[in-house]
Amino acid sequence: MIAAMLRGLELPLELTDLPVPLANKNEVLVRLKAAALNKRDYWITKGKYPGLTFPSIPGSDGVGIIGSREVIINPGLDWGNRPDQFSPEFRIIGMPEFGTLSQWIKIPLTNIYDKPAHLNWIEAAALPVCGVTAYRAMFTRGRARPMDKMLVTGIGGGVATFALLFGVALGMEVWVTSSADHKIDLAVQHGAKGGVNYSSAEWAKDLSATAGRFDLVIDGAGGNDFAKLPQVMNAGGRMVIYGGTRGEIDGLSPQRIFWKQLDVLGSTMGSPEDFKSMLDFVNQYRIKPIISHVFSLREINAAMTVLAKGEQFGKICIEIPGD
């Protein structure tokens, strides 16, 4: 089989011919049809991820067939029994286990679900990591309700665009922030009410003046802009953190947090229940993921370059070639 192999840090991925893996007990073999990239895949090539092993096949998002059954893979392994946190053994396929940038993958049977019927292979491949992360952040942690007003910061990345789609589907009023005006325009085309460019020092005041106050924020950035968010929140609001691309938060007011009785809630990936609920939600509301780019597995390094630049709006998907 063909797979994209990473032999060490800072190296391009290398298309390699490997033997098809052998499934162990309680595992199945999936003939992959499509995969998708995540920021995680970029961090792994830069060595900024714990527990790296080489050679390795990256890729955490995958869809394919088992015989004639069309399936989607939950990329989380060994979450454990507690809904509020994962076990110390929790990990995501694609490192250290071989991932989805490959024609075949072996995977525990319990990680296999039916592919949503309204999605093609590329669309379905966009779902797993970012779909479950957005779902857990918004619903399991953030307790999103249809009448809530939601702010999604840094629109464009996978989790943020799913949060936008889920919120719009649910009938929420959704606003966005970005450092790129054209991403705000794209978000509005996908149902956002509006947005502000956070390059302006006055973005929080501008947002309040335009949009009013929010019940729910979905943030993957952190940084000093996070400290401005409490001022745009309604009392009882929830601010969910699923990432920290802009680093440490300075200048956070405890007074705003306790007086408004805000919840600041960390969220990472999702439990098996979250994954199942995410698929149910996607099926019920016939959610169509936003696809930014599609590459063949043979063009994987071009795809990784787009990922590194972070200019996508939605997911970067990979077609896996037939035999």
Added chain:
Amino acid sequence: MIAAMLRGLELPLELTDLPVPLANKNEVLVRLKAAALNKRDYWITKGKYPGLTFPSIPGSDGVGIIGSREVIINPGLDWGNRPDQFSPEFRIIGMPEFGTLSQWIKIPLTNIYDKPAHLNWIEAAALPVCGVTAYRAMFTRGRARPMDKMLVTGIGGGVATFALLFGVALGMEVWVTSSADHKIDLAVQHGAKGGVNYSSAEWAKDLSATAGRFDLVIDGAGGNDFAKLPQVMNAGGRMVIYGGTRGEIDGLSPQRIFWKQLDVLGSTMGSPEDFKSMLDFVNQYRIKPIISHVFSLREINAAMTVLAKGEQFGKICIEIPGD
């Protein structure tokens, strides 16, 4: 009747003879037997509180009699119907409404509860503001469970000492921080397992090495030490903020918050349900509040001086003289 009146900022309280108030519809008159001070009373004399009006009678904690019924007063007015947040009309007796440093007070009947029978007047007067604040922070917001390990920062203040007592009563393992070693010793005498002095730059590491990690933190300080708390938390832990005496939080890591799936939860005072539940808890576990000082109402300015210095461990209580 005699009452302690505040005629303006930075002035001492003035014992004044006033007519007994008249109860309006749905109000009752309480003949007060004891009151207690809160940091709020100090901030009011310094003008650091919104909506100040003069002249005014401070005091938010009060117990007394209605005929022969021994009662305790819920100091929160017009919380509203939502358990997760108070209404815009919410306020606490003692500003602008006349408070408990007085022989008589008029109060809505719905704010009246039976005084816990196992407490004397002074002990019962210590309960209302700090008891309900600690209860909501720990239970309603922080979801405290008997098997949790809890850290109470800045032990000595009213809310912190109630959190200690509630946790010890429930069988929790409770640790404390303070800038004063003798307050840590006092906390241990009241059932804490141990504590660290946060004057040391290494307090968080020292605490982890001694105590392990925590499921729940009750913090009234904020400031830069708050940013060290995530490293002493277990995954799925809750960090409740009920105050911010040390100001803005710098250097907070979003990675620690999302990876450990922490909850940072603001909490202020409590709803009528919280007040009722706090009294039930105090009765069930026969909690005895920690009393730091007792003054007569005639010595109110000496009491205010102790409050201003912040050297108390537990509550500063006020005996209200008879006619």
